[in-house]
Amino acid sequence: MKKLLAAVTALMMAAWVQAAPIDTYEFSDAESRARGIALAAELRCPQCQNQNLHDSNSPIALDMRLQVYEMVEEGKSNAEIVTYFTDRYGDFVRYRPAFDPRTYILWLGPVLFLIAGGAIAVAFARRQRAEAAGQVEVSQQDKERLAKLLDQDKRNG
């Protein structure tokens, strides 16, 4: 029983092991380490497309990864580092595209869809509620007729 427990515990701990390329690069502090890793995850490997610099094992991804780390250590800003790569490999390497006229539809599209969808939903709900409440649209013509009828009624009464 004890052995089984140990085996199960060991298996559960295996989930903690993360499969990532082993880099021996040492950052000077935790902050630049976090920044370097975040940046490398945001850049795409040009060789094995659809993988970021961490996921890819290709030599060029390793080069690029190290370049990112070195530039982080040099204290370069995120924007500077990303520009360094887009100058060489194009906008393709960015997993998070820049916000410029070419990408407005990409960035703002979802917002527009949300607004349009919301507007449709609100209009739909209003109409449903109005129908449920038994409200009827009364046209000008009907109103005039009603007024006439009421008038007649009054005179007769």
Added chain:
Amino acid sequence: MKRAVLFIPLGIFAVLSLFLFKGLFLDPSKLESVLVGKPVPAFELESLEDASKRWTHEDLEGEVYLINIWATWCPSCKYEHPFLNQLKRRGEIKIYGVNYRDERQPAIRYLANSGDPYHKNIFDPEGSLAFDMGVYGAPETYVVDHNGIVRHRFAGVLEPQVWARDFRPLIEQIRAEAAAEGKS
């Protein structure tokens, strides 16, 4: 009027299908090159044959030429090598070789055995020049004009069909431009 509204989803679907259908025929390995229209990046690297000799970007200037990125570890480079040799034999164009992330001795041996199509051999073991050029694999071939501006980038095996389709017309055009500018 009400009826027309019902057709909006169909319209959206049609537009989306059109884009996705077009996407089926795009070649994902064909990346834009940022370098096209820009000068060859500055560099200073050792000559492949002679470690004491250094080549810089200034050694490349002069006329329309090719820069070919290659390595002995790269099978496709071996595949295109005979064609590069042929280009040299025909005297079509000057080719500068960049030996990319390779070892010196095997590279020298390879050129001795299989022929050396290159006008000059640049040794780039760290891939630093290649990195600045946006190289992500070998082989890659660049066309550079008389002003040292990169005009075309081709990733993959340089074959006669590709040469006839993409390279020869461009090279003729650049030669004509150079002649017009009185530089050739």
